[in-house]
Amino acid sequence: MASQWNVYESFQALLQAGPYHLALEGVLVMCVLWLFTAKKKPSKMVRLTKKEEEDLLADWTPEPLVPQPPPLDHPNLHTRTVYGKAGQYVDLGTGQKLLNLATQSFLNMGERPEVEEAAVTCLHGYGVGSCGPRGFYGTTDVHLNLEERLAAFFNCEAAVLYSYGFSTSASAVPAYAKNGDIIYADECINFALQRGLQASRSRIVYFKHNDPDDLHRLLKEQAIADAKDQKRANATRKFLVVEGVYFNTGEVCALPELVVLRRQYKLRLFLDESVSFGTLGPHCRGITDHFNIPMTEVDLLMCSLELGAGGNGGFCVGTSFVVEHQRLSGLGYCFSASLPPMLAAASIKVVDILEEEGAGLVQQLQDTSTQMHRALTTLHTKVNITGAELSPIKHIRLNESSGDRQSDEAVLRQVVQKAEEYGVAVTVASYLSDREANAPQPSIRITVHKNLTDAQIDTARDALTHAFTDVLG
Amino acid sequence: MLSGGHGEVNPNSSWHSSRGAWLSYLAGVLALHLFLLSIPVLSIPSAWTLTNVIHNLANYLFLHQIKGTPWQLMDQGKARLMTAWEQIDYGQQFTTTRKFITIIPIVLFLLTSFYTKYEFNHFAINFLTLLLVLIPKLPQFHMVRLFGINKY
Numbered sequence: 001m002a003s004q005w006n007v008y009e010s011f012q013a014l015l016q017a018g019p020y021h022l023a024l025e026g027v028l029v030m031c032v033l034w035l036f037t038a039k040k041k042p043s044k045m046v047r048l049t050k051k052e053e054e055d056l057l058a059d060w061t062p063e064p065l066v067p068q069p070p071p072l073d074h075p076n077l078h079t080r081t082v083y084g085k086a087g088q089y090v091d092l093g094t095g096q097k098l099l100n101l102a103t104q105s106f107l108n109m110g111e112r113p114e115v116e117e118a119a120v121t122c123l124h125g126y127g128v129g130s131c132g133p134r135g136f137y138g139t140t141d142v143h144l145n146l147e148e149r150l151a152a153f154f155n156c157e158a159a160v161l162y163s164y165g166f167s168t169s170a171s172a173v174p175a176y177a178k179n180g181d182i183i184y185a186d187e188c189i190n191f192a193l194q195r196g197l198q199a200s201r202s203r204i205v206y207f208k209h210n211d212p213d214d215l216h217r218l219l220k221e222q223a224i225a226d227a228k229d230q231k232r233a234n235a236t237r238k239f240l241v242v243e244g245v246y247f248n249t250g251e252v253c254a255l256p257e258l259v260v261l262r263r264q265y266k267l268r269l270f271l272d273e274s275v276s277f278g279t280l281g282p283h284c285r286g287i288t289d290h291f292n293i294p295m296t297e298v299d300l301l302m303c304s305l306e307l308g309a310g311g312n313g314g315f316c317v318g319t320s321f322v323v324e325h326q327r328l329s330g331l332g333y334c335f336s337a338s339l340p341p342m343l344a345a346a347s348i349k350v351v352d353i354l355e356e357e358g359a360g361l362v363q364q365l366q367d368t369s370t371q372m373h374r375a376l377t378t379l380h381t382k383v384n385i386t387g388a389e390l391s392p393i394k395h396i397r398l399n400e401s402s403g404d405r406q407s408d409e410a411v412l413r414q415v416v417q418k419a420e421e422y423g424v425a426v427t428v429a430s431y432l433s434d435r436e437a438n439a440p441q442p443s444i445r446i447t448v449h450k451n452l453t454d455a456q457i458d459t460a461r462d463a464l465t466h467a468f469t470d471v472l473g
Numbered sequence: 474m475l476s477g478g479h480g481e482v483n484p485n486s487s488w489h490s491s492r493g494a495w496l497s498y499l500a501g502v503l504a505l506h507l508f509l510l511s512i513p514v515l516s517i518p519s520a521w522t523l524t525n526v527i528h529n530l531a532n533y534l535f536l537h538q539i540k541g542t543p544w545q546l547m548d549q550g551k552a553r554l555m556t557a558w559e560q561i562d563y564g565q566q567f568t569t570t571r572k573f574i575t576i577i578p579i580v581l582f583l584l585t586s587f588y589t590k591y592e593f594n595h596f597a598i599n600f601l602t603l604l605l606v607l608i609p610k611l612p613q614f615h616m617v618r619l620f621g622i623n624k625y
Contacts, residue, residue, distance in 0.1 A: 005517055013590035021591050028579050041566040178550025201549040235625035
């Protein structure tokens with residue numbers, strides 16, 4: 001039972017308290033007083049007086065809007081224009097029909113009348129734009145249908161649709177990987193993924209291109225470091241970011257080995273299928289289909305619809321638990337106007353086509369790619385061709401670089417120009433070489449289309465051979 | 474939950490500053506104390522010591538132990554390794570909120586000392602828990618994890 005409180009006794013106790021206690025309380029009271037008088041530490045923002053502001057403004061000389069105007073012969077000032085559809089043949093304004101080996105519509109989906117018809121029908125019903133981001137009046141049933149179809153196509157629980165291919169992987173990676181995490185990435189991943197890695201603020205570790213052994217070595221090193229600091233390791237997530245078929249090299253990813261490492265080292269595998277979607281595997285599902293690896297072995301699959309699918313936008317598929325996270329965290333999803341419904345309708349049609357005749361399309365494309373690869377191997381003694389035989393993207397690179405990027409690119413541009421004269425449209429792969437993590441060597445990027453005939457492949461080979469001979473001697 | 478907006482990246486930096494939060498804090502301590510006083514078997518000094526200890530432990534847990542935020546931020550995990558105390562006012566020191574939150578445990582300790590009649594056992598317990606919440610609040614200990622305690 002609590003006793004009655006006696007104020008007098010309490011004050012007696014205060015007077016009888018030892019000096020140590022009173023001293024301590026004195027210190028604490030001083031602390032409180034000090035806190036009351038302490039000045040707020042100025043924030044990092046510097047406040048200037050009116051006069052200082054005016055002085056600074058007077059001193060300021062604005063920089064020119066364009067810091068160093070590029071030379072007038074800069075290639076970006078002379079881009080080529082395609083007149084009409086970029087189909088099997090393109091018109092670059094000369095009136096001459098050039099064989100198109102430059103755009104990435106591997107399956108010629110852009111030329112299919114039913115795809116166009118689906119887009120036009122939708123256009124009449126929905127208009128052009130959706131007038132808002134997905135979470136803000138921009139969602140139509142067409143978007144939801146496409147998401148549902150894509151999820152079903154990949155045997156996954158959910159899909160999320162982006163309105164721009166580039167922002168798909170650039171948004172998806174930083175939605176999961178954060179400050180303090182580690183991302184293992186192939187050194188040749190495409191630029192969109194690199195931007196995603198950069199935006200994630202994670203530690204990025206590049207391993208040698210398509211070399212699981214090098215990745216294994218790095219993972220072992222990390223395992224040793226982890227064993228020393230288990231707490232840190234437990235708080236660190238590890239990601240593995242690779243492409244199915246590398247856009248910058250045309251190599252096919254060594255996925256079976258990576259999947260083993262993923263299990264062994266508990267990595268979160270993010271796979272960019274932009275090139276491989278519709279070009280690999282008996283069901284056109286890309287690299288997982290090609291190696292017959294179940295989707296459960298991949299944590300997130302990112303894909304652009306702008307290459308093989310011949311449309312616009314991009315998507316991610318995976319478990320709904322993983323994918324739905326992007327609806328609030330994928331910046332490209334939250335803050336971009338949604339994909340115009342007509343483009344989504346076109347993509348639904350593309351999924352229809354892939355489901356119906358996918359196996360045949362892939363086989364035809366792979367045969368053509370292999371044939372093209374073999375035709376291009378003996379182009380010229382001073383160049384080589386990289387990429388897997390069945391990859392629809394191939395890069396022709398100079399055997400001996402002059403050591404200077406710009407002069408190499410200038411040589412390749414001359415070749416491109418010559419090839420145009422011989423009736424073939426190709427393009428030099430363009431890179432922001434100062435922003436790339438490992439800028440690939442300059443190259444002419446050849447894309448293979450499913451419908452290429454033997455004669456057209458011969459034309460391409462002859463044109464490029466002549467062009468290279470003209471320029472390189 | 475997605476949070477922030479209106480130029481505010483992290484709501485954890487500002488909600489402590491609202492007068493409502495201050496009032497709720499004081500009301501919570503008072504309610505705890507009244508509750509403990511109402512338990513018949515507890516003497517008044519024990520009730521005060523218990524109030525102080527529970528307050529300090531809760532203060533330590535919520536301000537200096539738990540890291541990150543209960544909501545999702547668009548800061549790419551910047552606040553993931555920061556305690557709530559470190560997030561207040563985006564780390565600026567000697568702000569009014571920080572002063573308020575620092576003064577409360579000190580005043581509570583002084584009151585407890587008085588009501589426990591400066592008994593040594595009570596004093597030892599109360600003072601140790603006071604140190605537990607005062608030391609991590611010092612500006613010198615901003616983002617410092619002593620002996621690696623609670624680092625990750």
